[in-house]
């Protein structure tokens with residue numbers, strides 16, 4: 001059975017029943033892991049926000065033996081070409097096979113500002129759980145700027161990038177500026193998904209207290225309690241918590257593209273940015289009834 005999830009002009013259909021592709025028998029020596037492994041639609045999608053620690057959450061989650069996740073972002077629901085040419089079966093094909101007791105988690109943080117992703121995910125799988133990370137908006141913006149300036153050497157200096165030369169105000173035409181206007185996007189996602197279906201993590205708290213935050217994630221996903229203090233250790237060279245694999249003792253930190261040094265924003269631009277984000281932050285606090293240090 002199939003149903004339309006786009007409007008009639010777009011003619012995209014998503015199967016109501018999720019197909020189980022690439023069925024095979026697990027050859028794992030661990031008795032409890034034997035059985036059929038199949039590729040499944042994610043139980044949980046980390047849908048944003050970019051530069052807020054999404055990679056850390058998915059890598060931490062992958063320590064849990066009951067979690068599988070693809071190696072990289074799939075960016076399916078924000079890519080019409082993939083949807084039209086390949087369809088939902090292709091999306092599921094990108095997932096690693098999972099055993100019956102395992103869940104699949106995907107992270108594509110650019111879904112957040114692409115509101116149609118909310119409708120598409122809901123149409124494809126209304127019960128899929130969602131995780132959202134939120135970072136102080138100016139810090140997030142600077143983090144994205146650092147990434148962009150590495151990829152695009154001709155990018156203007158930060159001040160010129162965020163301030164419209166014609167107006168002298170924060171330039172709302174810069175997409176990255178508007179990504180940090182969280183309330184605009186959160187209100188849309190909350191019009192599509194009930195609040196209890198979205199777990200929110202404050203980025204600084206994840207950086208400082210990974211164990212505490214990952215235990216909350218574990219509970220949100222109804223996973224068996226697994227995370228222990230030894231799974232995380234502070235790496236003073238990197239300035240972040242890294243991971244210790246429980247069964248091999250090997251350690252793993254995130255790559256060098258995480259934790260880039262940030263530029264110092266001039267005081268006048270900082271003031272403009274603070275004024276600009278204040279109303280969005282106030283609205284966010286109201287919508288979520290949450291209190292972060294920067295709200």
Ligand SMILES: Nc1ncnc2c1ncn2[C@@H]1O[C@H](COP(=O)(O)OS(=O)(=O)O)[C@@H](OP(=O)(O)O)[C@H]1O
Nearest residue numbers: 050051052053054055056143240241254258259260
């Ligand atoms: N454990 C650990 N290790 C490394 N980095 C960590 C960690 N926890 C959180 N962070 C913060 O994650 C920021 C990058 O966020 P994302 O992974 O969401 O970026 S991306 O959108 O996937 O590019 C990255 O931002 P920048 O410091 O600005 O690079 C980090 O601050």
